[in-house]
Amino acid sequence: xxxxxxxxxxxxxxxxxxxxxxxxxxxxxxxxxxxxxxxxxxxxxxxxxxxxxxxxxxxxxxxxxxxxxxxxxxxxxxxxxxxxxxxxxxxxxxxxxxx
Amino acid sequence: xxxxxxxxxxxxxxxxxxxxxxxxxxxxxxxxxxxxxxxxxxxxxxxxxxxxxxxxxxxxxxxxxxxxxxxxxxxxxxxxxxxxxxxxxxxxxxx
Amino acid sequence: xxxxxxxxxxxxxxxxxxxxxxxxxxxxxxxxxxxxxxxxxxxxxxxxxxxxxxxxxxxxxxxxxxxxxxxxxxxxxxxxxxxxxxxxxxxxxxxxxxxxxxxxxxxxxxxxxxxxxxxxxxxxxxxxxxxxxxxxxxxxxxxxxxxxxxxxxxxxxxxxxxxxxxxxxxxxxxxxxxxxxxxxxxxxxxxxxxxxxxxxxxxxxxxxxxxxxxxxxxxxxxxxxxxxxxxxxxxxxxxxxxxxxxxxxxxxxx
Numbered sequence: 327x328x329x330x331x332x333x334x335x336x337x338x339x340x341x342x343x344x345x346x347x348x349x350x351x352x353x354x355x356x357x358x359x360x361x362x363x364x365x366x367x368x369x370x371x372x373x374x375x376x377x378x379x380x381x382x383x384x385x386x387x388x389x390x391x392x393x394x395x396x397x398x399x400x401x402x403x404x405x406x407x408x409x410x411x412x413x414x415x416x417x418x419x420x421x422x423x424x425x
Numbered sequence: 426x427x428x429x430x431x432x433x434x435x436x437x438x439x440x441x442x443x444x445x446x447x448x449x450x451x452x453x454x455x456x457x458x459x460x461x462x463x464x465x466x467x468x469x470x471x472x473x474x475x476x477x478x479x480x481x482x483x484x485x486x487x488x489x490x491x492x493x494x495x496x497x498x499x500x501x502x503x504x505x506x507x508x509x510x511x512x513x514x515x516x517x518x519x520x
Numbered sequence: 521x522x523x524x525x526x527x528x529x530x531x532x533x534x535x536x537x538x539x540x541x542x543x544x545x546x547x548x549x550x551x552x553x554x555x556x557x558x559x560x561x562x563x564x565x566x567x568x569x570x571x572x573x574x575x576x577x578x579x580x581x582x583x584x585x586x587x588x589x590x591x592x593x594x595x596x597x598x599x600x601x602x603x604x605x606x607x608x609x610x611x612x613x614x615x616x617x618x619x620x621x622x623x624x625x626x627x628x629x630x631x632x633x634x635x636x637x638x639x640x641x642x643x644x645x646x647x648x649x650x651x652x653x654x655x656x657x658x659x660x661x662x663x664x665x666x667x668x669x670x671x672x673x674x675x676x677x678x679x680x681x682x683x684x685x686x687x688x689x690x691x692x693x694x695x696x697x698x699x700x701x702x703x704x705x706x707x708x709x710x711x712x713x714x715x716x717x718x719x720x721x722x723x724x725x726x727x728x729x730x731x732x733x734x735x736x737x738x739x740x741x742x743x744x745x746x747x748x749x750x751x752x753x754x755x756x757x758x759x760x761x762x763x764x765x766x767x768x769x770x771x772x773x774x
Contacts, residue, residue: 360584360718362643362760365728367587369715370766371607372632374621378525378611380571466678476671483670486677 447500451493452507458489524565526618528610529593530764531629534560536601543596546589554615556622559629562597563618571611594764602637603764604629628772635770639707639732640762644745645714646698646727647756648691687754688726694755695727698748705741706731710767726755732768 465482468474474482497503527546532538534555543551545564554561587608594605612618622629703709714728733741742759749757 359760360587361714361716361722362645362763363587363591364718365643365712365714366763366766367591367605367608369607369712370769371605372531372629372769373607374528374610374625376528376610377613377617378568378571380609380611462677463681465674466681469674469678476668479674480668480670483668483672483674485670487670487673490673 444500444502448502448506451496451500451502455493455507458486458493461489462486522614523568524614525568525571526563526612526615527566528606528612528618529562529564529590530597530606531604531622531633532560532562532597532601533633534558536560538562538597538600543593545593546586551593554618554622556619556626559622559626559633561618561622562593563615564593566611598640598762598764602633604632604636604769605764605766625772628770632769635768636732636765638736639734639765639768640738641730641765641767642706642733642738642741642759642761643728643730643763644702645719645725645758645760646695646729647721647724647758648687648726649754649756650724691726691755694752698752698757699727699729701748702731702741702744705737705744706733708732708768712767721756724756730763730767732765735762738762 465486468482469479497507527549529545529551532553534553534557536553538553540551540553540562545551545566547564547566547570549564549566551562551564554563590608594603597603612621699709708731710730712728712730714725716722716725719725731741745757745759749755
C-alpha cells in the first residue's frame, strides 16, 4: 500500500479577527475551532469499546453545562469556595490554565 | 480557552451567584414573554378578537417588553446574556 | 496490572511509517505503532492514575485539553497515511489487548482505511449573516391616529416576525442551492447535528455539513465554496479542514 499523495497545506489563520465575523459572504477559513473539534473528537470517530474508564471524558457536555450553571449560583453545593463579596468576586474556574 | 468558551456562553459574565440567579430567572420570564407574544400574534391572525381586546393584549405585551428592558438594564444584562445553553438541545431561547 | 494503560489514537496501515518520534500524546507520552498486518494502531502509554482523576475539579478545561491533545496526534498522521481516527477515550489495559482488538476487527478497519485513503474531511458551517438594522417600520397609520399603541405594537411585531420568517426561508433555499453545487465535488456528504459548544455565533447557524473530498479535487472544492460565499452575501460560510475523516467511518456490518 502506498501512502497518500501529499495533502494540501492545512487551512491556517487568515487576516482578520476570528472573534468578529467576517463581512457577510466572504469565506472565512479559520484555525481549528473548539466546536468543530468537539463535534468530531467526542461524537465521531471509530468507537471501539475500551477497558479503562476515563473519568474526565465521561462527563458529557450537557452535564457539564448544568453543573457549571448550578455551581455558579450555588458554589457551596459543589464544595467550591464562595466568592468573596466585594467588587471582584473570584471565579472558581479562573485559575486553571487557559488553552 | 475558558470554561465559558467551552460552554458556548461566551458573553455571560457571571460576576456573582446573585447575578447568575437573576439571569436565570429573567431568561425564564423572557421565554414566557416570547411564548405569550407568539400566541397573541396567532390570535391576531385568527381574527376573532375585538379591537378593544387587541389593544388590551398589545398594551400588556408592550408594557412587558418595556419592563424586561428596564430589568435587563438594571442588572447590567444584555439580551444575549439571557439564554440557557442546554448543550445538545441547543439554546433555550430561539435565535 | 501495571500502572499504565494504552490510549488508542488512530488506525493506520501496518506498513505506513508516520514520524511518531516527532509527536507526543495526550499525557505528553511518546507514541508507537502496533502492527497487526494489514492494519496497525498508534498508541501511547498513559498512567492509569492520570486517567481516573477526580472529575469534580473543573473538568471542562481538562476535557478541552484532552480533546486537543488527541486530535493533534490524529491530525499529524494525516499527511503520511490514511487515518481512521478513534473517538476520544478508547483506552486498553495493555498493548496485547489492543492487538487482540485489531485482529478481531481487521475486516472492518481495513474497509474503513480504504474508504478514507487519498481523502480528507472538510467541514462547512453556514450562518445567517447579521441582519441589517431594521429600517424604522412606519407605524400603521390607523392605529396611531386612533391612539392605540398596543395595537400598533402588535402589528409591528407581526411585520417583524413575517420578515424574519421570509429571511429564514430565503436562507434555507440558498443553502439548498449551495449543497447542490458542492455535493458533486465530494465523495460523500453528511449533515451531523453540531453540539454548538464554543460556537459564539451558534444562534445564527443554519446548516452544519461535512464533506469527504478526494485530495486531488480539494482546490476545485475550495474554489467552489469561495464562489458560493460570494454569491450569497446574506450568509456567512465557514470552511475548516483538512480533517481526518472522523465523520465518514463506515459502520461495522453485523
